Amino acid sequence: MSYLLFQVSFVAYILAMTVYLVFFFTQKKYVRALARKLFFGAALLHTANIIARLVEAGHTPITSVHEVISFFAWSIAWCYLSFRWRYTVKNFGTFSSILVVLLMLVSALAPHAILPLSQTQHSWLFPVHASLAIIADAFLALACIGGLMYLLQERELKQKRFGFFYSRLPSLESLDKLNQHCLSIGFTLMTLGMFTGYIWARRIWGGRNWHWDPKIVWAMITWFLYAALMHQRFTMGWRGRRAAVVTIVAFMAVLLTLVFLFKGVHGHGA
Amino acid sequence: MARDTIVLLGVNHKTTPLAVREKLALAGGYEQPLAALRRLDCLDECFLLSTCNRVEVLFTCKEPDLARRQVLDTLFAGSVSREEVAGCIYQYQDREAVRHLFLVASSLDSMIVGESQILGQLKEAYRFAAEKKTSGMVLNKLLHKSFSVAKRVRTETRIGASAVSISYAAVELGKKIFGDLKGKRVLLVGAGEMAELAAEHFVGQGVAEVIVANRTFERAVKLAGCYHGRAIGLEELVEQLQHVDIIVSSTGAPDLILTRKDVAPVMRKRRYQPLFFIDIAVPRDLDPAINEIDNVYLYDIDDLNNVVEMNKSERDREAVKATRIVEEETLKFCGWLENMEVTPTIVAIRAMADQICRDELDRTLGRLGSLTEKEKKSLEKMAASICSKMLYHPIRYLKTDHPCIDQQKRVEMVRALFNLDRDGGEGP
Numbered sequence: 001m002s003y004l005l006f007q008v009s010f011v012a013y014i015l016a017m018t019v020y021l022v023f024f025f026t027q028k029k030y031v032r033a034l035a036r037k038l039f040f041g042a043a044l045l046h047t048a049n050i051i052a053r054l055v056e057a058g059h060t061p062i063t064s065v066h067e068v069i070s071f072f073a074w075s076i077a078w079c080y081l082s083f084r085w086r087y088t089v090k091n092f093g094t095f096s097s098i099l100v101v102l103l104m105l106v107s108a109l110a111p112h113a114i115l116p117l118s119q120t121q122h123s124w125l126f127p128v129h130a131s132l133a134i135i136a137d138a139f140l141a142l143a144c145i146g147g148l149m150y151l152l153q154e155r156e157l158k159q160k161r162f163g164f165f166y167s168r169l170p171s172l173e174s175l176d177k178l179n180q181h182c183l184s185i186g187f188t189l190m191t192l193g194m195f196t197g198y199i200w201a202r203r204i205w206g207g208r209n210w211h212w213d214p215k216i217v218w219a220m221i222t223w224f225l226y227a228a229l230m231h232q233r234f235t236m237g238w239r240g241r242r243a244a245v246v247t248i249v250a251f252m253a254v255l256l257t258l259v260f261l262f263k264g265v266h267g268h269g270a
Numbered sequence: 271m272a273r274d275t276i277v278l279l280g281v282n283h284k285t286t287p288l289a290v291r292e293k294l295a296l297a298g299g300y301e302q303p304l305a306a307l308r309r310l311d312c313l314d315e316c317f318l319l320s321t322c323n324r325v326e327v328l329f330t331c332k333e334p335d336l337a338r339r340q341v342l343d344t345l346f347a348g349s350v351s352r353e354e355v356a357g358c359i360y361q362y363q364d365r366e367a368v369r370h371l372f373l374v375a376s377s378l379d380s381m382i383v384g385e386s387q388i389l390g391q392l393k394e395a396y397r398f399a400a401e402k403k404t405s406g407m408v409l410n411k412l413l414h415k416s417f418s419v420a421k422r423v424r425t426e427t428r429i430g431a432s433a434v435s436i437s438y439a440a441v442e443l444g445k446k447i448f449g450d451l452k453g454k455r456v457l458l459v460g461a462g463e464m465a466e467l468a469a470e471h472f473v474g475q476g477v478a479e480v481i482v483a484n485r486t487f488e489r490a491v492k493l494a495g496c497y498h499g500r501a502i503g504l505e506e507l508v509e510q511l512q513h514v515d516i517i518v519s520s521t522g523a524p525d526l527i528l529t530r531k532d533v534a535p536v537m538r539k540r541r542y543q544p545l546f547f548i549d550i551a552v553p554r555d556l557d558p559a560i561n562e563i564d565n566v567y568l569y570d571i572d573d574l575n576n577v578v579e580m581n582k583s584e585r586d587r588e589a590v591k592a593t594r595i596v597e598e599e600t601l602k603f604c605g606w607l608e609n610m611e612v613t614p615t616i617v618a619i620r621a622m623a624d625q626i627c628r629d630e631l632d633r634t635l636g637r638l639g640s641l642t643e644k645e646k647k648s649l650e651k652m653a654a655s656i657c658s659k660m661l662y663h664p665i666r667y668l669k670t671d672h673p674c675i676d677q678q679k680r681v682e683m684v685r686a687l688f689n690l691d692r693d694g695g696e697g698p
Contacts, residue, residue, distance in 0.1 A: 002567045109488055122308075157443070157447065158567065160576065162576075166446070170449075171446050172444060172448075172449075172544065173447065173450075173544070174449045236542075237540075237542065237543070238543025239543070239565065240542060240544065240563065240566050242564060
């Protein structure tokens, strides 16, 4: 049942992305309206999928690779919608939907059997820690997309060769706002996620609460990268190109952390 | 008796250098000059428009040549010599005047074709004329019509939407950098024609302030006054960079006035907020290396030309469409104007009366049936004479000079009474 919902929402995301791409090329307004509806519908279906899976498994479905990636995609979709509700950034939907579809694809390829919770995961802190971290990563992913769009547009403006992207991308200012908005929320959630992770680790490992685990190390590095960026942004007024580049680099660290996630301490059945 | 002639006298950016335009501009507002024109006996109605780029005087009168002389003397005596004024002023009459006003209103005659500011200025100027009651039936109708023509052009063509000039291109780029230009500050370096043009455009986008820096301070003050901005000296330039967002440079200086070394340290103080430099001077005012600084964008005249080229074909197409609309509306208005003359009105009343006579006779004769030719003739005669007796006074009222109601008003009234315009009569 839940997997059927997953497949349906995957198809709906693909449809939304296709329509968004059609809008990107043709710039017809009614196409965008359709794309928005499709994307919203897909996100609702995906939500139903996650709830169904929660009921089936009896715990928050963020244990297997399939579940984590799917949850990540779901978070990105809803973060995008929450952002869309407050701001308009031209063609941001196109880029976001592509990322969501890519993640859904990875998730679909991973084995989708329901895994039992391991010993350490039997704590109410686990779902809190994991979902906070993933939602934080979703905001950071959006910031990264915004950064990429910024670099594309900035290149056109600096080189004064107005190609395909010039008219299709939003203004630099709105992309910079997007960056700030997503970073502020993402960084806050990430900090909370790390904190809950720390408490959880203390509980299961007792006093020996520091593991030189690559995943934890990377998470720390990532956190420091974002912290430095936030600091520079708010005290020095860092913005624009530099902020965009750091956002993208820091998100690469996030992805690396996720890779270690599936191998390290949090590895399942370990 | 002939109707008044509509005359339009004016100077604009195409015919007149800025130095002369400055002197001709009605700096003290509309009230005084309108009152002065009102005192001229030869004018019937009048209207004035004065902006940074143009002065237009629109009036109706019986003797255009006499009126022209008196109007020019009244408005411009003292500031510019007669010969100089005569050299740059253009004069349009009737249909040409109508067309010109429509072109101005729909921004086809503007320095920046398609800009929307002129319509606001026109409406503002009209408010004065209407308040002072210097405009009458004809000019009221003409101006209202010009507003609707402008609106038609705006909605039916994309003349206002595409980048139509260098400055417009600059504004478009500014929007891609800043998103919204509202609240941004513009610094003009050099107060020449080009700077003015750019300023006009940025003001149209709602920038917060225009600051003018110029070699001759007086000129800077004047231009700044046009946009309620302020003037600064050239020495303060680098310091000002911290507070402005857009810099338009167009000085005649032979060397660079700002280099990378000047701008780079400012960025830290600005907290890296974007700076947008537009260099429309030849030779260039700004060091091309400025563009290499993060969050700083520098465009020179060639770069802007490239942007303009992208939009050129579309602009041409839209201008053709807009001109067609203006022609159409000019024709329509002239049709209305012609109707306002006495003779066509009399003809129209007679034709209407004849038509009624014939219709009624046909109906009655058809019902009576058994009448001799002679009887029919006398019935027809009777009907015709009732008609002409009924029309005698209205027609006399139209034809004869009347001491207190002017002829055009009378024509209007009679046309309305007899519903000659079918649609219930068009008000002024």
